[in-house]
Amino acid sequence: MSEVLPGDRRVAGPRLIALVGPFQSGKTSLLESILTRGGALARQGSVRDGSSVGDSSPEARAHAASVEVNIASVDYLGDRFTFVDLPGSVEFAYEARNVLPLCDAAVVVCEADERKLPALRVILRELEDLGLPRVLFINKIDAANVRIRDALALLQPASRTPLLLRQIPIWQNGIVTGFIDLALERAFVYREHAPSVVVDVPAGELPTEKEARYTMLEKLADYDDGLMEELLSDIEPPRDQIFDDLRRDLRDGRVAPVLIGSASEGHGVTRLLKALRHEAPAIARTRARLGIADEGAPLAHVIKTIHTAHGGKLSFARVLRGAFVDGATVKSARGEDRISGLSRLMGVASSKQARVEEGDCVAFGRLDHVATGDSLGDAKGGVPAPVVAAIAPPAPAYGLAVTVKDRKDEARLATAIAKLCEEDPSLVFAQDQEAAEMRLLGQGEMHVRVALERLAARFGVLVETHKPAVGYKETIRQTVNVRGRHKKQSGGHGQFGDVALDVAPLTRGEGFAFNETVHGGAVPRNYFGAIEEGCVDALERGPLGFPVVDVKVTLTDGSYHTVDSSDMAFRTAARLGVAEALAKAGPVLLEPIQSVEITTPSDSLSKITAIVSGRRGQILGYDARPDWEGWDVLNALIPEAEMEGLIVELRSATAGVGSFTQKFDHWAEIAGKSADAIVANRAAAKTPAH
Known part of the structure; x- marks a missing residue:
């Protein structure tokens, strides 16, 4: 049997925990394992065979990747946790920016994989800038082929905050069979899809455990003078003192604790849940971070908008203060709405609630005047001030021109895309009057493709696409x-x-x-x-x-x-x-030239300059990215005709983290065969088919 150990002390709930990490790091598998350990699921599903609670949309299943926020709640040892599994791809990152400020803590799912370090660096940087407490969960430890010390050395450069190793693996015949918790000084042996068994630390592991534990205590002592004196005096600190330090240092962002496990096998998940239970901050701390008073009228903040086929519009919100009841009237800066249903989500399933308390994360039904990012108050409290400053979506990086296959769908197209853009404001639907084109714009090829798939599957609107016309003059x-x-x-x-x-x-x-x-x-x-x-x-x-x-x-x-x-x-x-x-x-053709600013890891700069040159670009120069060690910003002039697909090539060269912004700079003459071909193509496009 598993044992109730010191340190498994209840703090408070309910809490909102973000699961973040690079693409295909195992976040959705971890969510599945957490729900199973917490008793919300009778049997752990699998992302691979399409039986998981997360990534349950047809688009996520088709692409075997998270393409939207997945939300699920679980009660664990008397505390309620809501987990939000955020997409790892940078193309869907905007959704995370609306969710993260409202979370109490984040679990960063990662691997000791050098190829994913740039993405990890971007994720950790955002969490650090938000002041969000974070725990690293090194996943796939059962398949690891590096020592944990080497793994930590590999990951530390991605974090400006010191990484604090909380657990070390137990190796047997080249296989990780369990781990030692350095705070508890207990060993845990993995069992297949079941909680680990607590055992004494194997004698052969004692020297390694003592060294790793002392290193952990030394790092904690950097922020605790009493602990430092105890270490210098060879006094064993009380276990409760160690857990108090761990809780305080996590809350204050002084350290990022590192735990290990295997999400797909459920290894290390129980200890992760217990660490969150007694160390992750509760709603009062999140209010303080957001500058919200503890006392006052009920207050909630919308972090996600969903349009469902049968339930209509759902506004998923965090209750920051007070309580809300079904049927009550709420106010936002856009107007008043009556709550038509409160529900907790479990992937696509939901459970009705009559009342929700502070800290809860629930879906508010049919708030027609409310959008993602809005703050909600009750009818008596007046219009609440914004909890989080409006987060502007990034400028589009990729687009396609769209035409409906059936002209009867033209009216439905506008309505359907309006709903998609409300769910995901980083999508843009634009009408180019000069080119007589409708364009769907987004953060990358996959982002736009998924939107078109949703358009067909959810709204029955089929479209044809083609490359947007270049604005020649x-x-x-x-x-x-x-x-x-x-x-x-x-x-x-x-x-x-x-x-x-x-x-x-x-x-x-x-x-x-x-x-x-x-x-x-x-x-x-x-x-x-x-x-x-x-x-x-x-x-x-x-x-x-x-x-x-x-x-x-x-x-x-x-x-x-x-x-x-x-x-x-x-x-x-x-x-x-x-x-x-x-x-x-003497008519002459002009092509638009864009001023482009590309952000890239420094070790990818040579690839980026080659990409720009291959697109008839003129490199103006580059410099270090301010306050981002190991990153550069390159400025260039690139013809608009050469911008198509740039984001795809850029991300391929930068492990998925490169980005760019663009704006019109000037018109340039284009002559010779290139101009002749453009003019001929234009003439052919204007000639009616016979």
């Missing part, structure tokens, strides 16, 4: 004088407009300018506005097939008819005249 090199004349006679009043125009190039970026130098009333002033409109009409599509920019048109002369002249006649004359001038004025 054209301009002219020469000044041309033309006469635009429109004359039409067809019974009754005719149409007559006659203009003499100078069409000239402007400096790049000046756009369009219209002027007039007409003398003697050759063209009445009341037609000047219509003539300018006609000029603008002609610039919508130039002789190369693209919008025309940086052109100045001057009206120099013309004539009119007292009966047949009209605004429309002069507008048409101006359009015809400018169109003729553009064809004669």
